[in-house]
Amino acid sequence: MKAVGFKKSLPIEEENSFIEFETEQPRPEPKDILVRIQAVSVNPVDYKIRQSAAKEALDTPKIIGWDAAGIVEDVGAEVTMFQKGDEVWYSGDLTRPGCNAEYQVVDERLVSLKPKNLNWQEAAAMPLTTLTAWECIFDRMHISRDSGEDKNILIIGGAGGVGSIAIQLLKKLTKLEVIATASRKETADWCKEIGADKVVNHYELDKELPEENSIDYILNFADTSGHWENMARLIAPEGAISCVVNTTKKVDLNLLKNKSVSFHWELMFTRPKFQTSSRIRQHEILDETRKLFESGQLKTTLEKHFEGLKAETFKEVHKLQESGESIGKNVIVF
Template sequence: MKAVGFKTSLPITAANSFIDFETEKPSPQGRELLVKINAIAVNPVDYKIRQNAAKDTELATPKIIGWDTCGVVEAIGNAASLFKVGDEVYYAGDITKPGCNAEYQVIDERIVGKKPKSLSIEAAAAIPLTALTAWEILFDRIRISAEKDKGKTLLIIAGAGGVGSIAIQLAKKIAGLKVIATASRPESVAWCKRMGADVVVNHKNLTEEVRKAGFQYVDFIVDFVDANAYWDEMAELIKPQGHIASITGSANPVALNKLKTKSTSFSWEFMYTRSTFQTEDMIEQHQILNKVADLLDEGVLMPTLTQTLNGLSAETLKQAHEQLESGTTIGKLAIRY
């Protein structure tokens, strides 16, 4: 089968930052599905892994990355029961295994969902990683619920990105929160408002902007861009006994002592935890993706696709990664095969 990968970590402009190659078509085992891939989407995790997975070495065989896809089940393992051959599916994959930048992929059925019927293949491919991340950070990590939290305030740092775009919608339409999102350019401000944000503030003067908008403190904060860069401001803006969560990791340890006097809770969210550690509740991702598909088909959630490229090739992946690395992407970028 055709695939795109890399043997060494190079700048995206380098000739061999991605290479086209042929490799053996995989076979599903156990609870795995073999999926014929029709479209993929790209995320910051893709270029971060490309930049770091083979920094000081050259891999013997190219590494295939990519963790957002839509396709059709072509075969199933002998223990699979959630899907049948011919089913249209979408999923965000498993970071410990080969990715979706290929014609075919095997994937555990417990982290796969039914494709939203109302979406094109490229729009569907743009949903899984961001939807799972946003859902888990709001409902599994912070444990927000409409019953107890309706009307409370949520600050989303980086509202116009892929995860922010879905998080705004889930927080507003499912949890009933008052959503404050950050954005700085006119087009990203407009996008956040389209997604449903009540208030949009400039992240460059975050504390001042939030206070100017009428909020001394906020109940919840989610960081989708840089935990270290915004740590002091998050600690200042969070309400006593509030909750902060982040997906971005940190180059340096975060100063948790700054949260002590407010008795603030803090959580990390890593969408690949369930698949990496084969957790007992791994099938939750199957269920979340099915719920999200229903919400999209019912028109409760809006798709977040803003740009589509065509064709599985090294050149197309280079173009996609270069766009993501620019830091100016609004919503999601997909590639239709």
């Protein structure tokens, strides 16, 4: 099969930052399905791994990419939920080869049927961010469905991929007031368009949200270290904070103690990486959100789509992701 990958971590402008190559088509293990990929999306995790995973040159190119939609081509001996020809969407497992290839194998417990009303690129835009947002809101912070009246939540990084679906999930499934952050007119407009009740500038949180203890929940999808003191100031007593981005310097966890604030890390790859007993939750979450998309309660956050399983295409999209100027999701259709 054809694939796109890299042998060495290089700046995206370098000729060999991505290369095209042929490799053996993978075979499904007992609980795996083999998927013929139709479209993939690119996330920050992709360029971060490309930048760090091969400081020394690899003998075999590394295939990344963990957000896909495609058609089931074959199933393992113990697969019960899918059959050949099913159209599926999923994010997958960080410890296995990614989806930047013609075919990929993935554990069926991480997959669901794709929404019937979304095309390939619209569907491929959603699994990783949807899983991340859902796990933050409902599995980590344990926000109750249909609850939250007279309470609020602040989403730092509202216009990004995760923020864009988190806003929608919160508006459709809870009664929380949703405050999103954005720093440009186009990103602020995007947050309002997808449902945010209020938009503030994340560079001016002191000015725009001056009141201490005023936020019940905080989702930080952007800069954990940079916003730490503001989060500690804003969070209400017995509130909850969930973050997805590594700290870049030491932060003072003691700032949360007096208010008995709970802090939660979220990595949607935890369940597949450690093969936790709860990894079936990813199938369940994707299947439930599939129904929300099909009923029109959620909409895809696809912003731009590109064509071709080609090194040049992946270079273009990674460069856009790394710029920090991306809104919503960027998808490559094969």
